[in-house]
Amino acid sequence: MMENHVLGVNCGWQIGGLPFNKYSWLVTHNSFSIVDAPALPGVQRFTFYNQEDTVTNQLKNGVRGLMLDMYDFNGDIWLCHSFRGQCFNFTAFKPAINTLREVEAFLSKNPSEIVTIIIEDYVHTPKGLTKLFKNAGLDKYWFPVSKMPKKGEDWPTVTEMVKANHRLLVFTSVASKEEEEGIAYQWKYLLENEAGDPGVKRGSCPNRKESQPFNSKTASLFLMNYFPTYPIEDEACKEHSAPLADMIRTCYKAAGSMMPNFLAVNFYLRSDGGGVFYDLDSMNGQRLCGCNTIAACQAGAPFGSCKNISMPTPSPMTNSVGSFSGPVQFSTSTSTVYHPNHFIIALFLFPWIISLFF
Numbered sequence: 001m002m003e004n005h006v007l008g009v010n011c012g013w014q015i016g017g018l019p020f021n022k023y024s025w026l027v028t029h030n031s032f033s034i035v036d037a038p039a040l041p042g043v044q045r046f047t048f049y050n051q052e053d054t055v056t057n058q059l060k061n062g063v064r065g066l067m068l069d070m071y072d073f074n075g076d077i078w079l080c081h082s083f084r085g086q087c088f089n090f091t092a093f094k095p096a097i098n099t100l101r102e103v104e105a106f107l108s109k110n111p112s113e114i115v116t117i118i119i120e121d122y123v124h125t126p127k128g129l130t131k132l133f134k135n136a137g138l139d140k141y142w143f144p145v146s147k148m149p150k151k152g153e154d155w156p157t158v159t160e161m162v163k164a165n166h167r168l169l170v171f172t173s174v175a176s177k178e179e180e181e182g183i184a185y186q187w188k189y190l191l192e193n194e195a196g197d198p199g200v201k202r203g204s205c206p207n208r209k210e211s212q213p214f215n216s217k218t219a220s221l222f223l224m225n226y227f228p229t230y231p232i233e234d235e236a237c238k239e240h241s242a243p244l245a246d247m248i249r250t251c252y253k254a255a256g257s258m259m260p261n262f263l264a265v266n267f268y269l270r271s272d273g274g275g276v277f278y279d280l281d282s283m284n285g286q287r288l289c290g291c292n293t294i295a296a297c298q299a300g301a302p303f304g305s306c307k308n309i310s311m312p313t314p315s316p317m318t319n320s321v322g323s324f325s326g327p328v329q330f331s332t333s334t335s336t337v338y339h340p341n342h343f344i345i346a347l348f349l350f351p352w353i354i355s356l357f358f
Contacts, residue, residue, distance in 0.1 A: 016112075019154035020161060021220045024283040025116065026276055027065030027264040028058055029195075029227045032079040032093050039090075046090040047081040050231050050266040055099050059106045061269070062277065065116040065262050066103070070096050070123050070132075077123055077132050085122050100136035103168070107141055112162050116169040116262065118186060118223070121177070129172070130181045141168035145184050152217040173210075187211050191222045191258070193251055196229035200239060202246065205254035214255045224251050224260035236267035240275050248279060259283055 030050035039045040051058065055066065071080045071087035077096045080087035103115055123129055133139055143166040149155055161167060171186040172178075178185045186192075192211040193199050199206075207214050208225075226247055228235070244265075252259055260283070268276050281293050289297035290304035298307055 016159040016162065017157060018288070019157050020114070021149075021155045021261055022287055023158070024260055024280050024287065025064040025262050026062055026268060026280055027067060027116070027118070027223070027262045028063050028268055029067050029225070029264045029266050030069065030081055031055055031058060031063070031066040032068055032099055033081045034093075035233075037093055040092060043089045045092075048231055050081075050227070052233070052267060052269070055102045056106065058268070059103070059115070063268065064114065065118065065264070066099075067118045067120065067264060068096065068099065069120040070129070072123055072125055072128070077125070077128055080122075087122070096132055097136050100133065100138055104137045104141075107138075107167055111167075114158065114161060114167045114169070117171070118190075118262075119170065119172045119183075121172045121174045127181060129177065129183055133170070138168055141165060143167075143169045145178060145182050148184055148189055149220055150188070150218065152220050154220060187219075189219055189221055190262075191216060191219050191255060193223075193225055193254070195225040195227070195264075199225040200228050200243070200247065202243065203250060205247070205251040207254075214258075221261045222251075222255055222258050223262040223264060224248070225264050227264065227266040231266040233267050233270065236265075236270040237272045240265065240268075240271040241273050244276065245274065245279055245282075248283065259287060 028051055030048075032055065033048065033050040034054065035049045035052050037049075053061075058066075068079055069081060070077055071082065071085075072078075073080060073087035073092055078087055079093045079096050079099060080091050081093065082088060082091035103117070107113060107115060119129070121129070133142070143161065147156070147166070155161075156164075156166075170183055171190065172183045173186050175185045175188075177183045178188070187208075187210050190211070191214055192208040194206045194208045198204070205224075212219055224247075226239070226244060228239070248260065248263075263276060263280060265276055271278075281295075285291045285293045285296060288294060289301070289306065291297055291306035291309075293309055296306035296309040298305060
């Protein structure tokens with residue numbers, strides 16, 4: 001297994017032996033909406049950005065879940081960060097197959113890894129998603145809907161999923177596609193809190209209205225959304241530090257002592273100390289052996305018997321941009337601080353400005 005920055009290193013005796021729903025995985029919100037991603041020729045893109053490096057680098061850095069918004073556009077299926085259920089040339093990013101081929105390349109090179117894709121689905125082309133995933137070469141990794149737990153029971157172990165090559169989980173926001181295309185309906189299998197500002201409000205973890213109630217016994221996966229309505233890079237540094245750990249505890253209690261299986265964030269590498277990898281390591285350590293870090297787990301020891309590991313102390317901020325946690329691979333240099341979302345937010349807050357551009 002490749003070095004996995006979400007589950008830790010040098011603990012192969014544990015990773016894989018538990019059911020899939022007994023781990024916590026990192027998810028990037030709007031994984032495709034990348035700062036500096038080229039717009040269509042002759043078009044000024046007008047949308048928010050949520051990430052800073054390519055999907056390939058996200059996967060290399062430990063991300064194991066991708067949130068992708070898919071639309072019919074230009075006679076194809078595109079990734080688009082848009083509104084009103086329609087993709088426009090100024091909100092479009094790229095054909096979805098380009099990103100899915102990045103996923104296929106990663107799964108092909110890393111035969112012990114599992115990736116989850118959560119689709120915000122605006123595709124109306126009949127069998128459009130089925131053809132898309134097949135053309136991307138991902139159908140061979142597909143976890144069949146027929147084998148997904150439907151009564152709250154455990155999923156297969158990670159080891160079993162890898163052995164069966166069921167290493168791609170795909171969920172759609174459209175219920176009818178489960179029967180029509182064999183794509184799992186998201187809220188049949190995932191509990192979920194509210195996205196946007198309600199999901200980052202301190203002390204509160206409200207149930208998303210489309211989701212089953214947190215006390216439901218039929219879903220065994222929990223998706224925790226943790227990103228504000230308006231994404232700003234430097235704000236993510238604060239969001240991913242102490243407030244993130246506090247919100248994990250809040251959602252854990254709200255969900256009836258259920259640890260999040262998926263943690264969805266913007267700008268996943270940014271923090272003022274700690275960060276998403278730190279918190280995921282802590283969650284998985286508690287799941288696997290009752291310790292605050294996977295590094296403290298001991299093979300053959302009773303649950304809760306932990307090695308004496310000194311936990312790193314988060315460093316104070318030294319600049320306004322924040323630090324990057326985890327092993328960093330970027331598609332572009334991080335030396336230039338660029339905040340396009342500030343401009344977009346201004347347009348939303350002061351819509352009269354839009355008339356100056358359109």
